[in-house]
Structure formats: structure tokens, C-alpha cells
Amino acid sequence: MLAVIAASSALPCDDSLAASRARYGGNLRLAIAARPADANPSLADAPWDAALLSLTAKPICTLDDGRRIHPVLASEISWQGAIKLQIALRPGLRFHDDAALNAKEILASWSRLSQPSSKSPYRALLFAARPEALRVASAGASQQLLEVPLTFAWPDLAASLCHPALAIKAAAESRAGIGPFKPSSNAGELEANLGFPLGRPFVDRLSVAFTDERGAARRLALRQAQVVFGTAGQRPSADSPPALYATYLAFRAERVGADFRQAFDASIDRGDLTRFFVPAPSVAMNALLPPALMPQPAIQRPPVPAPGVRRALTLTFDQSLPEQRLVAERIQVKLHDLKYAIALRPVPRAQLRAAWASGDFDLMLHAVLLPPFAAPALAVAIELAGARELLSAELPAIGALVDAGERERAALERARALLPSLSLIPLYSQAIGIQASSEVISLGQDGYGLPALDDAILLPQ
Amino acid sequence: MSIRAVRAAAWLAVAMGPIALGRLALSADPRPPESTALVRVSKSVSAQLSDAEPPLAVYVVAGSAELARSFATLLISELAARNLAPLAISAPSAEAAEAGARSRGARSLVRLQVALSNGVLQARGDLISTWVNFWSGQAGARSGRPAAVIYASVEADAQVLALAAAAATSAPLKAGELQLETAKLADLPTWTGALAAGDLNGDGADEIVALTNDEILAFSSDGRLLARRDHRGLGDSPVPCREPFGAISIQSRRIAYFSAARRKGEVLSLDAAGGEFRSLGAVNEVPVGAQGQTQIWGSFVPGRSAFAPELWSAGGERWSVPGPFWMLSFFSVPNGPRALIAFADGTASWGTGLGDLRRRVTTNAAAAMALIDVDGDGEPELVTTSSRYRPEADELRVLPAPPQSSARSASTPDGGAPSQELWRGTIQGGWALQLVGARAGAGRPDQIVVAVWMPDGSAQLRVFRRVAP
Numbered sequence: 001m002l003a004v005i006a007a008s009s010a011l012p013c014d015d016s017l018a019a020s021r022a023r024y025g026g027n028l029r030l031a032i033a034a035r036p037a038d039a040n041p042s043l044a045d046a047p048w049d050a051a052l053l054s055l056t057a058k059p060i061c062t063l064d065d066g067r068r069i070h071p072v073l074a075s076e077i078s079w080q081g082a083i084k085l086q087i088a089l090r091p092g093l094r095f096h097d098d099a100a101l102n103a104k105e106i107l108a109s110w111s112r113l114s115q116p117s118s119k120s121p122y123r124a125l126l127f128a129a130r131p132e133a134l135r136v137a138s139a140g141a142s143q144q145l146l147e148v149p150l151t152f153a154w155p156d157l158a159a160s161l162c163h164p165a166l167a168i169k170a171a172a173e174s175r176a177g178i179g180p181f182k183p184s185s186n187a188g189e190l191e192a193n194l195g196f197p198l199g200r201p202f203v204d205r206l207s208v209a210f211t212d213e214r215g216a217a218r219r220l221a222l223r224q225a226q227v228v229f230g231t232a233g234q235r236p237s238a239d240s241p242p243a244l245y246a247t248y249l250a251f252r253a254e255r256v257g258a259d260f261r262q263a264f265d266a267s268i269d270r271g272d273l274t275r276f277f278v279p280a281p282s283v284a285m286n287a288l289l290p291p292a293l294m295p296q297p298a299i300q301r302p303p304v305p306a307p308g309v310r311r312a313l314t315l316t317f318d319q320s321l322p323e324q325r326l327v328a329e330r331i332q333v334k335l336h337d338l339k340y341a342i343a344l345r346p347v348p349r350a351q352l353r354a355a356w357a358s359g360d361f362d363l364m365l366h367a368v369l370l371p372p373f374a375a376p377a378l379a380v381a382i383e384l385a386g387a388r389e390l391l392s393a394e395l396p397a398i399g400a401l402v403d404a405g406e407r408e409r410a411a412l413e414r415a416r417a418l419l420p421s422l423s424l425i426p427l428y429s430q431a432i433g434i435q436a437s438s439e440v441i442s443l444g445q446d447g448y449g450l451p452a453l454d455d456a457i458l459l460p461q
Numbered sequence: 462m463s464i465r466a467v468r469a470a471a472w473l474a475v476a477m478g479p480i481a482l483g484r485l486a487l488s489a490d491p492r493p494p495e496s497t498a499l500v501r502v503s504k505s506v507s508a509q510l511s512d513a514e515p516p517l518a519v520y521v522v523a524g525s526a527e528l529a530r531s532f533a534t535l536l537i538s539e540l541a542a543r544n545l546a547p548l549a550i551s552a553p554s555a556e557a558a559e560a561g562a563r564s565r566g567a568r569s570l571v572r573l574q575v576a577l578s579n580g581v582l583q584a585r586g587d588l589i590s591t592w593v594n595f596w597s598g599q600a601g602a603r604s605g606r607p608a609a610v611i612y613a614s615v616e617a618d619a620q621v622l623a624l625a626a627a628a629a630t631s632a633p634l635k636a637g638e639l640q641l642e643t644a645k646l647a648d649l650p651t652w653t654g655a656l657a658a659g660d661l662n663g664d665g666a667d668e669i670v671a672l673t674n675d676e677i678l679a680f681s682s683d684g685r686l687l688a689r690r691d692h693r694g695l696g697d698s699p700v701p702c703r704e705p706f707g708a709i710s711i712q713s714r715r716i717a718y719f720s721a722a723r724r725k726g727e728v729l730s731l732d733a734a735g736g737e738f739r740s741l742g743a744v745n746e747v748p749v750g751a752q753g754q755t756q757i758w759g760s761f762v763p764g765r766s767a768f769a770p771e772l773w774s775a776g777g778e779r780w781s782v783p784g785p786f787w788m789l790s791f792f793s794v795p796n797g798p799r800a801l802i803a804f805a806d807g808t809a810s811w812g813t814g815l816g817d818l819r820r821r822v823t824t825n826a827a828a829a830m831a832l833i834d835v836d837g838d839g840e841p842e843l844v845t846t847s848s849r850y851r852p853e854a855d856e857l858r859v860l861p862a863p864p865q866s867s868a869r870s871a872s873t874p875d876g877g878a879p880s881q882e883l884w885r886g887t888i889q890g891g892w893a894l895q896l897v898g899a900r901a902g903a904g905r906p907d908q909i910v911v912a913v914w915m916p917d918g919s920a921q922l923r924v925f926r927r928v929a930p
Contacts, residue, residue: 020827020848021787021805021894022704024765075697090697192764199703200764441850454703457850 022442026458027205031220033213033230035320041167041177042113042120043349045369046321047245047432048229050164051450052208055190057167057177060087060106061158063447067372069159072197073101073168073178077158083150085129085157090197091144095170096182103136103144109168118350119357121368122165124383125376127391128154128399152396155407160376164369164448180454181206201454202442213279220435227443227453228435241449242292243283243431244377247324247367248384248424249331255362256313256340259305264425266304267334274428277326281431288381288415288422290429292449293374297416307339316355317365319346324365327427331363359386365427372447374411375399381415385422394418498582498618498644499535505613506573506584507539512609513569513588516546518562520555523575524929528624532575532584555586563591571611577625577928580643580889583614617644619683619924626905627929639836639859639884639927646684646910646922649673652705653912653920654720658899659711661687661731667899668731669910671922672707674722677738679731680922682899682908688731690738696724706766710748712756715741717748721761750789752798752815757789767805772815780815788895789815792832792841799841799862803830807848811862829911833898835859835883835927837906842883844909846893855888857896857911857925888923891915901926 030052037049044053054062060074071077076088093101113123128150137145150157160166169177176183180201181190190206211219219225251260270284286296315331317324325346332342342363347355355361368384370377375398382390394414401407419426431449436456444455510517519537523529533549540547548565552558555572562570573586588609622644651673658667661679668687669680679687702721709718716738719726725745729738746758749768757780759772767785785805792799802818803809809826812818825848832841843860860882891913898907909925 020829020846020850020892021766022850075693092697092699194700194764197697197701199701202703 022202022457023459024202024204026203026460027207028203028227028440028453028456028458029207029209029219029225030453031209031211031216031225031228033211033216033228036210038350039169040112040118040350041109041169042118042122042165043353045122045165045245046367047369047430047448047450050369050448051229051432051453053167054164054179054446054450055181055206055453056179056183057169058179059162059164059166059168060089061162063159063162063372065445065447067159067447069162070198073106077161079155079158080147082153082155085148085150087146087148087161089144089146093178093197094195095178096176096193099170101168101170101178103146105170106146106168107134107136110166113165116357118353120165120353121356121366121380121384122163124379124388124391125160125163125166125371126157127379127383127395128152128157152399154375154395154399155402155404156371156373156375156399159373160371162447163371163376164450196454198454202457203453206453217435220437223437226437226440226458227451227456229432229451231433231435240281241431241445242372242447243281243290243429244292244370244372244448245367245431246285246290246370246381246429247278247327247365247427248381249427250356250361250364250366250384250386251423251425252359252362253423255311257308257311259308260340261420261425262302262305263335263338263340264331265299266302267338268331269301270299270427273327273330277330278323278428278430279433281433282428284428285426288419288424288426289374289377289412290370290426292372292429293370293377294412294415305338307337310339310341312341312343313362314343314345315363315365316345316347316352316361318349318352318367320349321367324367328365356384356386367430369448370429374408374415378411378415378418381424382418382422385424387422390418498615498621499532499624501615502575502582502584502613503532503535503539505615506536506571506611507543509609509611509613510540510545510571510588511543513545513571514590514592515544515569516548516567518550518558518565518567518570518591519547520550520552520558520562520570520572521575522555522573523625524577525625525627528575528577528621531624532573536573559589559591563593567591573611577617577621577642577644579887580617580645580923581614582617582621583612585610585612587611617642619644619646622908622924622926622928623683623901625926625928626901626908627927640929641835641857641859641884641886641909641925642928643886643888643923643925646924647671647678647680647686649678649912649920649922651675651918651920652914653895654705654707654722655709655718656895656897656910656912656922657709657711657716657718658897658910659714659716660900661711661714661716662733663714665900666902669897669899669922670709670711670716670718671912671920672705672709672718672720673920674705674720677709677716677718677729679716679738682901684922684924687733688737690729692718692720692723692727695720695727695743698722698724700763702761702764702766704766706761708747708749708759708768710751710756712751712754717744717756719744719747719761721766750791752791752800753793757815762805765805782815782818783810787826787828788830790831792834794840799832801830801832801843801862803828829893829896831896831898831909832862833909834907835898835909837904837927844896844898846888846896846911851892855892855913857886857888857893857909858882859884886925888913890921899924 037044058072061071074087075090080086113120130149135147180196182193184191192200194200216228220228274282274284286299317328398410439459442457444452521529521533537547550561552561569590571588575584653671655672657670661668666682671678678689707720716729725743728741749759750757755774760769762785770782772780787803790801798814803826810818827846827848829846833844835842841862843862847855893911895912901908906927911923913921
């Protein structure tokens with residue numbers, strides 16, 4: 001007996017999309033216009049670095065584009081009252097080398113942010129937690145509970161734990177975390193992780209090539225890459241990913257002088273920075289937090305201060321970000337007439353963070369990936385300004401507000417009030433520039449505006 | 462929307478605590494009776510008639526006598542509460558109703574047509590005064606008393622659809638003769654992984670069972686939530702699927718299900734009186750369907766939203782279909798069983814049973830396909846949604862299934878393909894990945910129940926049912 005087509009001629013035909021369910025399979029080729037990132041998640045915080053790292057190492061949760069929390073390594077995140085967060089780890093999670101993930105490794109990952117050797121501004125995300133009181137409790141034979149007591153109510157802690165800088169990695173540097181992909185035996189290639197708790201990605205493999213912007217565009221044109229990260233894209237609009245990678249000029253007030261901020265504001269138009277030096281998608285920042293989080297006030301350009309004594313300063317910046325060199329040179333030139341003799345000092349990001357942590361700088365261009373919530377973003381900005389003592393004064397009052405909208409408003413109000421007193425000048429914020437060929441569909445993004453390549457579907461050629 | 466948004470509603474509670482879980486739970490709770498579509502329309506219409514002069518005659522027509530009668534009953538009740546002294550008028554036409562109302566002493570008349578169109582229940586018509594100036598003589602001029610245009614519409618529900626449903630027919634349908642209408646059956650907090658229908662309480666009408674990544678839920682044929690059960694206790698699958706996926710099979714009032722998100726499946730019975738499921742034990746095999754009285758078991762393709770091609774029965778019979786597949790639909794008719802399969806590569810095949818599904822043909826199959834007797838003639842029609850991935854507007858289409866004789870004689874890949882669709886309609890709001898046929902009761906055609914994935918990560922069950930043209 002023969003089988004027969006069911007209704008083939010009457011069914012609509014569109015071969016390119018002829019599947020009502022997602023297609024699995026294929027090798028997705030990705031080109032990144034940047035250098036390979038550091039293995040430490042807190043240092044791989046540029047959007048393109050974080051997007052790549054999150055493929056192999058997820059935090060305990062992620063935020064979707066609606067800023068909703070999705071437990072990943074946790075099966076449940078719940079509040080036990082206002083000042084205790086309980087995290088139930090998914091049982092049976094394993095790294096790709098078959099080592100089991102346990103709560104101790106999560107605590108170790110978080111505590112790395114506060115260690116002297118790798119102190120990070122992202123430690124502000126955990127400021128409300130009492131690290132000395134973190135506790136691992138067992139719930140049955142296979143499941144582990146992690147109890148996170150807080151010193152004050154901080155409802156945004158659960159969302160803060162989804163920050164890519166808090167990705168969970170084991171102590172061994174060579175070992176990746178747990179993500180939708182895992183390292184393959186082939187260099188530069190990742191393969192689908194069948195055991196990923198949210199389900200394997202749709203594509204089987206991901207080939208990653210690091211190049212420059214021109215090389216990435218060329219690969220895309222020659223169909224050697226299907227997705228490109230880090231190329232210039234459109235300026236952010238209402239429906240584009242939020243630009244949360246915020247760059248600040250941090251300064252040591254005692255070294256730069258009292259009228260430095262006035263000199264900067266009088267000499268440098270932030271709009272010029274994004275117009276001429278920082279590739280799109282990027283927006284100028286006039287407020288402490290980027291436009292994705294708070295409305296930007298118009299800057300009243302102050303009068304140029306009278307040149308004082310000549311100051312020899314060093315401007316430290318991240319050598320892995322080409323736009324920072326351009327911006328640093330702009331600052332150097334514009335402030336030269338005001339008797340600021342600025343020497344430029346490009347350093348690797350790890351060295352930049354170390355200099356920031358020790359306070360060993362005059363001026364520093366410092367970029368951080370802010371959370372998409374105003375209160376934790378304010379905490380990171382305050383930490384970045386080196387004003388950690390302010391956190392204990394500012395955060396409890398904001399955290400005491402139960403309503404998320406009220407917390408958001410209170411955080412923005414404090415951001416406006418604190419900006420003049422912080423040793424920090426907001427410059428611009430960036431989103432990731434992405435280009436994808438037409439054979440890639442369903443390329444979503446998360447709450448940080450980072451592309452979710454695990455959602456991408458590759459259409460057959 | 463990204464795939465990860467699927468889990469959004471389910472995990473919203475994580476950020477908001479147990480209170481949020483409670484709120485989500487309410488979304489599928491039974492609606493209070495006063496909120497049915499008919500009641501809401503009758504309240505809206507009666508409010509528009511509050512200035513009418515009593516006694517008020519009510520004349521209602523609809524495509525279905527039951528729908529017209531039910532609406533008139535509710536409207537008259539509402540009008541009586543407003544002291545408008547309503548009375549029902551039966552007449553062959555709207556013009557004749559005026560004379561009838563006048564002869565029964567009514568001072569005003571409302572003439573309404575009630576219709577169900579594209580999932581919306583509408584009542585529209587007019588209000589006139591029946592009083593005629595004696596001195597106008599033969600002219601019968603209308604008085605200057607107030608007249609009004611009446612219009613009300615609400616989203617239809619399953620109750621309205623049942624009242625508007627047509628009776629079964631015995632003759633084969635031709636294109637244009639089939640008219641389906643749709644209504645929302647229920648809301649679900651997250652996308653569905655599987656859908657099934659079966660008579661769980663012996664009343665002759667099928668209940669609907671839906672499976673999400675976290676729960677299994679049973680609904681009555683009118684959309685009331687009968688029971689729900691959190692199946693996360695079955696453990697996480699070591700190779701879960703990115704999309705919600707699973708299988709439900711109902712036989713002899715027992716529900717066997719297996720979610721691809723879980724380590725194992727379960728067999729349940731429904732305690733309708735207690736409003737809960739009772740577990741009858743766990744299963745390690747996936748209940749992909751039932752061919753007659755034979756339960757067919759299988760397995761998932763690890764990590765993918767598809768079933769593996771190897772199938773078996775409890776009696777030791779084994780089958781191997783040509784490849785991984787999305788769905789398998791069986792239909793029993795007196796002259797032999799029918800089977801339809803949609804493979805995971807977007808092709809489909811049709812045959813007389815599992816052993817007959819040999820050939821994979823190039824076609825554009827949808828994940829949501831089924832054999833359903835839509836017109837009630839005892840023979841199945843082929844019901845399908847769009848074969849496109851996340852179309853802007855999904856659609857439901859009814860096609861005549863190839864007759865069994867042509868199935869046996871066809872020798873080309875396109876042999877036996879139906880040339881003309883019987884009906885096509887839009888599925889509003891999202892994408893349909895599962896559909897089933899549900900028996901609506903003796904003498905009624907089967908209804909089509911569709912699970913629609915909404916872009917916000919929630920899901921909706923919609924019912925399509927044949928109505929009188």
C-alpha cells in the first residue's frame with residue numbers, strides 16, 4: 001500500500017519558511033569585530049564580549065527583553081521575607097567536563113567580584129547581601145538551597161543576580177560555565193549543549209571568528225559569517241536594544257582640581273563624541289544613567305574657567321575599545337588649552353580595573369554594562385565613582401520602597417541629586433551593533449540588549 | 462518575540478513572590494456566569510433601551526434558533542428589571558414584527574439581529590415606537606417619539622458558539638458550504654506543549670486537556686477549568702526542549718502525558734467533583750497517541766521538539782515511521798482507520814494506519830494538523846494551520862481528506878491530494894502549534910480546539926465550530 005500526500009497542493013508553499021516549528025541544526029558562523037575577551041565574566045562586560053561569554057556561562061538567571069527573570073541554573077528564586085533570598089539550584093547540573101555544579105561554586109563566582117585581585121564595580125550589585133552570612137542548605141539528597149541574607153531590603157537583588165558579570169564559572173579558569181553551548185574539540189567552535197536547562201539551542205554548532213570591523217563586514221558580504229557583532233549599526237531608537245554599556249570619565253578630584261568638571265563641560269560636547277568618535281549604536285549621556293534608564297537633561301554649557309596652574313595628568317583607558325582612544329584624544333586636545341597636560345595610557349581591561357580598584361589613576365575612561373533597572377544601575381555608578389560609602393546611605397531608602405515604580409523614581413531622583421558630587425562624568429552609552437544575514441531568523445535579545453544566539457534559527461539554503 | 466519569552470509568565474512569579482503565582486493561577490479560573498458573552502451583550506443592549514416606552518416588544522433573529530431564543534430570554538429578563546414590561550414577539554420578518562407588537566399592545570419595539578462573526582458576538586438593530594397617529598389615516602405616519610439604533614458587541618465564548626452550532630450533516634460538503642465560527646475557550650499562563658481531547662466524565666462531550674512546561678490542565682467543553690496539576694515534581698529532563706513540547710493521550714478516561722521538560726511522564730484520572738487530578742503512576746514512555754484501542758508509545762528526540770520514529774504498543778507491536786515527527790493523528794471510520802503524520806522536516810503523509818505511513822512526501826506541513834469530522838458526516842476532514850514559522854496572521858484551514866480508495870491507488874507523490882479547501886479562517890493574536898478535534902455531543906459535528914501561542918508568552922485555547930450559514 002502506498003501512502004499519499006495529505007493536501008499538498010492546497011497547502012501554501014513558501015519553501016524558505018516552510019516549517020511551523022523551529023528548525024534545528026546547522027552551523028552558525030559568527031564574526032566579532034573585537035579581540036577575544038577575558039575569561040573572567042566581570043571583565044568580559046563589553047556587550048559583544050558578554051553576549052559571547054553568556055553562550056557558555058550563564059548566571060543563575062537571565063532577564064528577557066521585558067526585564068522578566070528566568071531562572072537558568074536555579075530552579076526557583078524566592079523571597080523568604082524582605083531580607084532573605086532563597087535560591088534553589090537545579091539538581092544534576094554539570095559543566096561540560098562532567099564536574100557537578102554546586103552552591104559553593106556559585107558563592108565563589110560572586111565573591112570573585114570583591115577579591116582584592118579582581119575587585120569590580122559590579123560588586124555593588126551584591127552590596128545588600130551579607131557575604132559572610134551566605135549559607136548553603138541542603139534540600140533533599142540532590143537539591144541545594146542557597147540562602148542569601150540581606151542587610152537591608154533590596155528587592156532588585158534577584159534581577160541583579162542575572163547580570164552577565166555574575167556568570168557562574170568554576171574555580172578552574174579553563175573550565176567554562178554552563179550555557180546553551182559548550183566548547184568543542186575544534187578551536188573557535190562551540191557546540192550545542194544538550195543538557196542546558198532551558199533546552200539546547202536550535203543550531204548545532206557556532207563558529208566564532210575575531211576580526212576588525214572591516215573584516216567582519218567582509219565576512220558577512222562573502223557569506224563567510226551569518227551574524228556579525230560589533231559593527232556600526234543604526235542609532236538607538238525606541239525599538240532597538242537598550243544602550244546600557246555606559247562609559248564614564250572617572251577622575252580623582254584631589255589630582256585634577258576643583259574646577260575640572262566645569263572645564264570639561266565647557267570644552268566638550270558629548271553629542272560630538274557620539275557623532276564623530278563612538279560608533280553607532282550609541283547615545284550621549286548627560287545624566288548619571290543612560291537614556292534607556294532615565295531622561296537626559298539638557299546641559300547648560302558653563303563658562304570656560306580661567307586657566308589655572310598647569311596640571312600634568314594621565315588618562316587611563318581600555319586599549320581593547322578603539323573608540324576610547326578616540327575619545328581620550330579628544331579630551332586631551334580640548335583640555336590642553338585649559339592647561340591640562342594629559343598623557344594617554346592605554347591598558348588592558350584587567351589592568352584598568354586594577355588601577356580603578358587601587359585608586360591609582362588621575363583620569364580614567366571606564367565603561368560598565370549597567371543593569372536595566374535604575375536602582376541597581378545607580379549602585380554600580382556610585383561604586384564606579386569610588387564612593388562606596390554612599391551605598392549604605394543611599395540604597396536602604398530606595399530598597400525600602402516595595403513598589404517597583406516608586407523604587408525606579410526614587411533611584412532616578414537620587415541619580416540626579418548625586419551626579420554633581422560624584423567623581424564621575426557620564427559620556428555616552430552603547431548597545432551592541434549587530435548585522436545578520438537573511439538566513440538567520442528569530443535572533444532575539446535579552447534585557448541587557450544582548451543578542452540571544454541560542455534562540456537563532458538557521459534557515460536551510 | 463524571542464523563544465525565552467515563553468517562560469516569561471511562568472517565571473514572573475520568581476521576581477514577585479508567591480502572590481504573583483496566585484495571580485497567574487487565577488487566569489485560567491472559571492469565569493463567573495454573569496460574565497458570559499450573552500449576558501454582557503444583553504446588559505449592554507438593555508442599557509441602550511432604558512428610555513424606551515413600555516410595554517416594549519422584543520423581536521430577535523439569529524442564524525440559530527437556540528441562540529436567538531437564549532438571547533431573547535436574557536434580554537427580556539434585563540428589561541423586566543428595568544420595568545419596561547417586555548414581551549417577546551415572533552414574526553416572519555422585522556416588518557411584520559411591528560404589526561405584531563402593535564396588536565399585542567406594545568408601545569415600542571426593539572428589533573435585533575444577533576450574529577457571531579469572526580469570534581465576536583454582535584447584536585444590532587433598532588428601537589421604534591409602535592404608536593401611530595390615528596388622524597394620519599391610511600398613511601400610518603410614525604409618531605415623533607424617540608427611536609434609536611442599537612448596537613453591542615463582545616468577544617464570543619464557548620457558550621455562544623454552542624448555541625450557534627449547526628447540526629451534523631450526512632452529505633459530503635462542497636466548498637463554500639462549510640461555515641465555522643470561533644470563540645475563546647480559556648487562557649493559559651504559558652505556551653502549551655501538547656493538547657488532547659477526550660470524554661473524562663462520561664457525558665458524551667469531550668473535555669480538553671492542555672500541557673505546559675509546568676502544568677497539566679483540564680477544561681470542560683465550555684472552558685471551565687476542571688483541574689490543574691503541577692508536574693514539576695516529575696523531575697527535570699536531562700535533555701529538555703527549548704520550546705514547550707510533549708504528548709497527551711486519553712483512553713478510557715485515563716490521561717497519559719509526558720512533557721519534554723520532565724524526566725518522566727504520568728498517568729492521571731480526573732476527579733471532576735473534587736476538581737483535581739489523581740495520579741495513577743509514572744511512565745517512562747511517551748504516549749504519542751492511540752490507534753483505536755491500542756495505545757502507541759514512543760520517545761522524544763533528545764533536546765528537540767519532535768518524537769523519535771520508533772513506536773511501539775504495550776502488546777509488543779513495533780513500528781518505525783520514516784523520520785522524526787511533530788504530530789500523529791488517528792481517526793476511526795467504519796471502513797478502516799486513517800492516520801496522518803507531520804514529520805519534523807515539514808513534510809506530511811497519510812495512510813490507513815501506522816504500518817502504512819511509508820512514504821515521506823514533499824509538502825508544507827504544519828505542526829498543528831489533525832483528522833477531524835468537522836461536518837459531522839462520520840468522515841474526517843483534514844484540519845491544518847499555517848506551515849509558516851511564526852506567521853503574522855496564522856490561519857486555520859479545513860480540507861477534504863483524500864478518500865481511502867484514492868489513498869490505495871495513488872502512485873505519485875501528489876496522488877489523492879485535495880484540490881479545494883472547504884474553509885479558511887484567521888487565528889487571531891498568535892501562532893497555533895497544536896490542534897485537536899473534540900466531540901461536542903451526539904448529533905453535533907466535532908469542534909476544533911486550537912492552542913495559540915501568544916507573543917507575550919501566554920497561550921489561549923480557541924474553539925472553532927461549525928455554525929449555520
